[in-house]
Amino acid sequence: MDIDAESLSLIQRKQSLYVSQDERFLLGLQKYKGQQYSHIYFFRLYKMREQFRSLINHQHPNLPVHTVLGLEVGKQCIIVGTLYKQMKLKPSVLDEYSKERSAVPLVKPHNFLHPDDHLILEDESGRVKLIGDVVKPSDYVTGVVLAVHGEETSDGDFLVHKIVEAGLPPQIKIPQEAKEDKYVAFVSGLSVGSIKSNPLQIQLLVDLLTGHLGDDKEQNVASQITRIVIAGNSVELQQGLLAGQSLASKDQSKLSEPIKEFDLLLTQLAAAMPVDIMPGPHDPANYSLPQQPLHKCLFPGASAYNTFVSSPNPHSFYLDDVGFLGTSGQNIDDLAKYSEAKEKLDFMERTLRWRHLAPTAPDTLGCYPFTDRDPFVVESCPHVYFVGNQNKYGTQLLKGSEGQLARLISIPRFCETGVAVMLNLRNLECHPLSFSCET
Numbered sequence: 001m002d003i004d005a006e007s008l009s010l011i012q013r014k015q016s017l018y019v020s021q022d023e024r025f026l027l028g029l030q031k032y033k034g035q036q037y038s039h040i041y042f043f044r045l046y047k048m049r050e051q052f053r054s055l056i057n058h059q060h061p062n063l064p065v066h067t068v069l070g071l072e073v074g075k076q077c078i079i080v081g082t083l084y085k086q087m088k089l090k091p092s093v094l095d096e097y098s099k100e101r102s103a104v105p106l107v108k109p110h111n112f113l114h115p116d117d118h119l120i121l122e123d124e125s126g127r128v129k130l131i132g133d134v135v136k137p138s139d140y141v142t143g144v145v146l147a148v149h150g151e152e153t154s155d156g157d158f159l160v161h162k163i164v165e166a167g168l169p170p171q172i173k174i175p176q177e178a179k180e181d182k183y184v185a186f187v188s189g190l191s192v193g194s195i196k197s198n199p200l201q202i203q204l205l206v207d208l209l210t211g212h213l214g215d216d217k218e219q220n221v222a223s224q225i226t227r228i229v230i231a232g233n234s235v236e237l238q239q240g241l242l243a244g245q246s247l248a249s250k251d252q253s254k255l256s257e258p259i260k261e262f263d264l265l266l267t268q269l270a271a272a273m274p275v276d277i278m279p280g281p282h283d284p285a286n287y288s289l290p291q292q293p294l295h296k297c298l299f300p301g302a303s304a305y306n307t308f309v310s311s312p313n314p315h316s317f318y319l320d321d322v323g324f325l326g327t328s329g330q331n332i333d334d335l336a337k338y339s340e341a342k343e344k345l346d347f348m349e350r351t352l353r354w355r356h357l358a359p360t361a362p363d364t365l366g367c368y369p370f371t372d373r374d375p376f377v378v379e380s381c382p383h384v385y386f387v388g389n390q391n392k393y394g395t396q397l398l399k400g401s402e403g404q405l406a407r408l409i410s411i412p413r414f415c416e417t418g419v420a421v422m423l424n425l426r427n428l429e430c431h432p433l434s435f436s437c438e439t
Helices: 038-059 093-101 199-210 216-222 249-270 330-338 344-353
Strands: 018-020 077-086 118-122 127-131 145-152 158-164 183-187 225-231 275-278 308-310 315-319 322-327 384-390 394-399 405-412 419-424 430-434
Touching (some): 038 158, 077 127, 127 145, 183 405, 199 216, 225 315, 225 322, 249 275, 275 315, 330 384, 344 394, 344 405
Parallel strands (some): 127 158, 322 384
Antiparallel strands (some): 018 315, 118 127, 315 322
16 A cells, blocks of 8 residues: 655654753752851852943943942942842741730731831941932842942931942844744643642643644644743642651652652653753742752653753753743742832843842842852843743843843743743744633
């Protein structure tokens, strides 16, 4: 029997050159020896002060740069330092003690802003309170490094005339030659094992990405997906079972079943394309940032493929000379608690303009006490900046003063929205991919 040659033709999946940039987020052989967080703040200020030097010389060449201790009343100058935000409603360890002693329950607000909040700028020599109409405490958080132009008042405060932010960092240009369409798929918040998770919905996503769903046209589009990035909260375990005592066999299965189920899904994906998996706040990984890669022993099926990459959170890499930087969402969610913006994309933009991924770490966001660097300083502007586990999908193309272009992507929780995100490497355009099981 003759077989049509076209029926034997196979659609080949396109490939992209992958280069990891995760070294600075890996702890390696570092061990905690009781060190405090002063080192990370010192390196943050030192690194950022270097970046501010050329900016200040360009914008304010005639103004002197002083330390806080060197301020003189009425003389205009510029000081560079780290912000501390004095907040009336900021949670404290003492709150837990007061709850035990108080008959009236304390209400936890969703956002801890208060009209009496104020900013303090601190450097190695001292600290000074910032005042003035241009100072908006609701826009900033503790840990941001800024340069401020102003003068000291007779009361010992610093009257700010202008706030100088670092702005977008320098960016490596993308080669402009014509390229074919290649896509990267993003998904987060699968929450396998959660009552909100729909196994059929997740399987539809896997089948579409691997090319086992749809007609020839859809399979051809699927073949253009060169990589999938899973940005945290992939499984949801019953935390109540982990009380410190030994578990019964049935309880052990409750903890292991979601991971086994997720491994089956990962195996299907890894058999078809490269997969990056990042840990999130609900995954079996360390709590503090940077979260270390999920151990491959959790995924015996998927880890058998060399296309499976367990990555840290934050995650940084290049794909066909396009730079990617992203987190599983903790940094942006923490900013939403201690500052104010209309959209999560605004918080994302601020972190790039502040040149710092997680300025609230270690103040209100858990972080490893590095003694030799601050890994969250953004020294090169990514072409794609993504954040997972958000309430809804959003995107924006951010433009810098020196021609930088950065695609911001807010990836929604898949278990609640059924939405994944597709990005075209050729032109950085992206669109949502929605899945529904409703009839």
